[in-house]
Amino acid sequence: MPTLESVARQVGYASGFSFSAAFKRRFGTSPRDFRSRSDLWTNTPSYPQIS
Numbered sequence: 001m002p003t004l005e006s007v008a009r010q011v012g013y014a015s016g017f018s019f020s021a022a023f024k025r026r027f028g029t030s031p032r033d034f035r036s037r038s039d040l041w042t043n044t045p046s047y048p049q050i051s
Contacts, residue, residue, distance in 0.1 A: 004031060 002010075008019030023031050 007031075 004016040004020065008014075008016045011019065013019040013022070020031055023034070027034055029037070
């Protein structure tokens with residue numbers, strides 16, 4: 001499983017902190033909580049997979 005830092009860099013953020021803050025603004029929850037709550041996945045728009 002990719003780390004928060006690696007995902008942040010793949011999508012253009014300089015740090016995991018800045019990615020996490022932007023993610024929380026967009027989705028209303030932290031990336032960790034989002035990943036652990038399956039109910040959030042059903043209401044999320046589809047985005048292309050990052051390989």
